[in-house]
Amino acid sequence: MPSIKSQKYIVKPSDSREWIIIQSNSGLAVDTELRMLDYHYDCQPKQIEVNGEKIYCSQLCCYAGCYVSEDEIKSVEAILPKIKPLLKKDSLELLEKVKDQIFVLEDYDKDEKLYKTRTAPEEWEFSDNDEEKEEVGEKDIKEENESESLEIEEENYEDEEEEKEIPKNHCLFLTDKGLCALHQYYNDNGINWVKEKFNICVTFPLDIRPQDKTLAFMDEFDSFTYFNVDCISKDEDKKIELGMPQIIDSMKYAIVHRFSLEWWEALSAFSKDYRAGKIDLDFIYKEMD
Ligand code: SF4
Ligand code: SF4
Numbered sequence: 001m002p003s004i005k006s007q008k009y010i011v012k013p014s015d016s017r018e019w020i021i022i023q024s025n026s027g028l029a030v031d032t033e034l035r036m037l038d039y040h041y042d043c044q045p046k047q048i049e050v051n052g053e054k055i056y057c058s059q060l061c062c063y064a065g066c067y068v069s070e071d072e073i074k075s076v077e078a079i080l081p082k083i084k085p086l087l088k089k090d091s092l093e094l095l096e097k098v099k100d101q102i103f104v105l106e107d108y109d110k111d112e113k114l115y116k117t118r119t120a121p122e123e124w125e126f127s128d129n130d131e132e133k134e135e136v137g138e139k140d141i142k143e144e145n146e147s148e149s150l151e152i153e154e155e156n157y158e159d160e161e162e163e164k165e166i167p168k169n170h171c172l173f174l175t176d177k178g179l180c181a182l183h184q185y186y187n188d189n190g191i192n193w194v195k196e197k198f199n200i201c202v203t204f205p206l207d208i209r210p211q212d213k214t215l216a217f218m219d220e221f222d223s224f225t226y227f228n229v230d231c232i233s234k235d236e237d238k239k240i241e242l243g244m245p246q247i248i249d250s251m252k253y254a255i256v257h258r259f260s261l262e263w264w265e266a267l268s269a270f271s272k273d274y275r276a277g278k279i280d281l282d283f284i285y286k287e288m289d
Pocket of ligand 2 (some may be wrong): 171183198
């Protein structure tokens with residue numbers, strides 16, 4: 001198998017040319033999506049102006065809550081009384097109404113085995129309700145589609161208009177200052193938030209999977225926010241002008257925590273060589289072509 005070796009890394013072909021296996025000197029080999037080796041990103045929550053209104057950009061990425069595991073729910077439930085003083089008034093009212101249940105039971109991702117956190121003041125409506133779809137027969141759907149086609153077109157148009165509004169809902173844990181209450185609690189109490197905070201909120205927009213030894217972008221991460229925001233803009237030049245670092249560097253804390261500092265150093269060294277045009281991918285993939 002063709003490979004390229006340096007002092008810090010060995011790289012080998014993956015299953016497709018969009019990926020590459022990067023191995024550190026200790027032998028840890030992680031299948032890595034190539035496009036993240038030259039992508040600028042940084043999460044610096046700040047106030048921005050949308051439709052003439054000043055909002056925190058986190059209102060655009062934390063508006064629908066996030067998907068979390070059962071273990072993560074249990075950990076946060078254990079500290080909920082300490083988190084409550086940091087929450088907005090509408091989040092507290094919601095928690096009282098739902099008896100402190102922080103997740104939506106019906107919104108369960110069976111494939112990933114994850115629940116979604118609640119949003120305040122009302123629950124974010126999800127459209128993927130499979131059970132509801134199964135209850136409606138195919139014939140009914142066809143008839144409904146035919147008789148209501150005009151209405152649906154109008155609704156879609158209205159939806160598009162509505163999408164220009166700033167989201168009214170927010171994750172239960174989003175504070176008045178546009179920060180995550182969990183993040184703030186862990187920081188204030190000297191607890192490592194990279195270890196304790198919900199995984200998806202630590203690693204976004206990356207999908208870091210130590211169990212599979214893979215590192216990639218999350219699916220459709222660049223359409224994740226409610227409006228376009230600079231941090232995941234498709235315009236790399238603009239992000240460079242804004243001084244955003246490479247994602248490998250700004251997300252170092254998460255990559256190191258999940259894979260080790262030694263592996264991050266291998267990734268960093270390879271990324272630099274890759275961006276400098278020193279890597280001959282045709283050589284690596286010559287047996288595949
Ligand atoms: S991910 Fe982007 S939109 Fe969300 S808080 Fe960070 S900088 Fe703001
Ligand atoms: S838990 Fe925190 S970071 Fe995650 S979506 Fe909610 S407010 Fe945002």
